[in-house]
Amino acid sequence: MSILFKKEISRTSGESLSDQVRSHLRTRILKHEWDAGSKIPGEFELASQYGVARVTIRTALRSLERQGLIDIRHGSGVYVADFGGVVRAGLQELKSITETIKELGFKAGMVTRTSEIRQAGKTEAADLLLPQGSQVLHLERAITADREVVAFSYDTFPVDGLSAATIKKLSSGSIFAGLGEANKVPVRARAEIHAISSKEIGWGAGKPRNGLYLQLRQVHYLRDGKPIATGDTYFVEGKFQFIIHRTI
């Protein structure tokens, strides 16, 4: 086949070629360009389609394999993973919750309940490697899908080094957009998972009666390893399906 997607790949965007190829391939897979379980074009063919080297394709494919989207078999080919239906957003892909909700086909919304600048707490300071007493921005938000509350989120950012405009954008709820403007997009996060039953969490009409949540306790990191944000997100049990692809 000829070169199909060379124009989709930019060598001056700051994003690595393999990351761009991965994103594009990911979209093609999620749009069902190939049936589940079927074979996708080989590495040589893809390299020619995107106008990049085979190494670059391999890097992208390896990454998609780890995400559970495809299945690379030595000597045979690359297959779309068939897990009996729709491939949902996996928990190990780092992206904003609202983006995930949109990808699942729902209308994502957000209601900010609290937005304040205060001193960092003890664990917050430790997680963010801040000296005690540093100023942080603290947000409390409810996240909705099709107007239904699916999670309550408590997030904290160090204000040092952030412009007033960025802080305002963060306060309005666009976390990833705000951090992106400040050129501080997290590329990695460490998340602890807990089952929580509590009446203290949540507020308003969307608060579940049984108080049952899946808690995600996260710290976000920049490319250079520095922590940039921390927070607890409480997902209302049953409103959100979490999937992890586990590999050796």
Place this chain on the structure above:
Amino acid sequence: MSILFKKEISRTSGESLSDQVRSHLRTRILKHEWDAGSKIPGEFELASQYGVARVTIRTALRSLERQGLIDIRHGSGVYVADFGGVVRAGLQELKSITETIKELGFKAGMVTRTSEIRQAGKTEAADLLLPQGSQVLHLERAITADREVVAFSYDTFPVDGLSAATIKKLSSGSIFAGLGEANKVPVRARAEIHAISSKEIGWGAGKPRNGLYLQLRQVHYLRDGKPIATGDTYFVEGKFQFIIHRTI
């Protein structure tokens, strides 16, 4: 530096070179050969140490990065991930629970409560791609760390194609060992995570009073994509720390 670990790598073991290098590097990291946050030898140096090509080293390093053990920075080097302490087995690494417990430094144990061969249920048959009415081996076990119950596990295997010896080994509790003997080691699993509060789950003295569990609903797959096992594991909240490394 000279060639240090060439003898650790076998070209006839069936396991790919990059997988062998990854395992070996993983051990070196977990044994704290390098401090957390410090730089490990570069790709050229590692390639020379193991007597393999740089591509092979890169594949292994990429994999370790996904597991959250290291941190690859373009133009700078490879660093041991520093997440404020010991890096433990993450949830997205597929390995037996008992193995994980051992790696964490505890004494792993197991008490089988039920072990029977019966007909597959509806969802079991669907998950395992079995015709209705197929025979399956069903196990109910309590998993302990230092004699304390940390999880209750309900697992199911199709009997067809398994030898009597293998079934006996499975019944005794050594899941991965039993499947390994039958040459049916799962290499991939799809897990759904839920927070559960129930009095129906668990038994005996280790059953938590609040009935709060983190449920892992899994289906295990072979390399060729065929499902080989399914099961629900209920981890007693607070007894086990789950960590996920999320990346873009």
Place this chain on the structure above:
DNA sequence: TCCTAAATAGTTGTCCTACAACTTCAGGAG
């Protein structure tokens, strides 16, 4: 005819060399 084994084509895994892009640090100019 049926089954088995060998040849064959196609695909991923590894190797090699070279250069591009990026990070870091040292040294000099202001």
Place this chain on the structure above:
DNA sequence: CTCCTGAAGTTGTAGGACAACTATTTAGGA
């Protein structure tokens, strides 16, 4: 002291070659 520049070191990408593996086809024998 601060800022800029350049050099050295490291990972990212390129391209070509062969090895190892898989799946299919073909040839041969019972």
